[in-house]
Amino acid sequence: MKISTEIIVVLGAMAFFYLRIAILRGKKKRYYREYALKRRKVNGRSKGSALPTPEKGTPPFGVSSWFLVALSILLMIVGMIMYNDFNIFGAQLFEGTSQIRQFADFWYIAVALGVVLLSFCFNIQKPIED
Numbered sequence: 001m002k003i004s005t006e007i008i009v010v011l012g013a014m015a016f017f018y019l020r021i022a023i024l025r026g027k028k029k030r031y032y033r034e035y036a037l038k039r040r041k042v043n044g045r046s047k048g049s050a051l052p053t054p055e056k057g058t059p060p061f062g063v064s065s066w067f068l069v070a071l072s073i074l075l076m077i078v079g080m081i082m083y084n085d086f087n088i089f090g091a092q093l094f095e096g097t098s099q100i101r102q103f104a105d106f107w108y109i110a111v112a113l114g115v116v117l118l119s120f121c122f123n124i125q126k127p128i129e130d
Contacts, residue, residue, distance in 0.1 A: 006108035079110030
């Protein structure tokens with residue numbers, strides 16, 4: 001596989017996705033740290049009570065819109081079908097020289113847009129204040 005502009009665009013979109021997730025993790029840790037300091041200062045307590053722990057098995061991230069998640073996954077799948085010249089498991093989707101087959105060269109745009117859109121579908125839960 002040769003490195004081309006298309007691959008670099010997709011890798012950049014994936015790097016943006018992981019950077020966004022890392023930023024969300026850092027923001028969540030900062031919220032919990034600030035919340036712990038607030039609880040420590042309440043009513044003159046020196047140590048403060050323990051932070052409420054989330055239920056076991058609770059995911060660290062929430063989904064803001066399941067519709068956007070489905071749309072982003074669909075965009076990525078369409079981009080991969082375009083990359084394979086509209087072949088799915090050996091079956092050609094469009095026979096002959098269709099106008100749609102011209103767009104096969106722009107597969108990377110659909111994949112990158114799907115990845116970037118997916119990165120904005122996640123959010124974090126702020127700690128609940130008593």
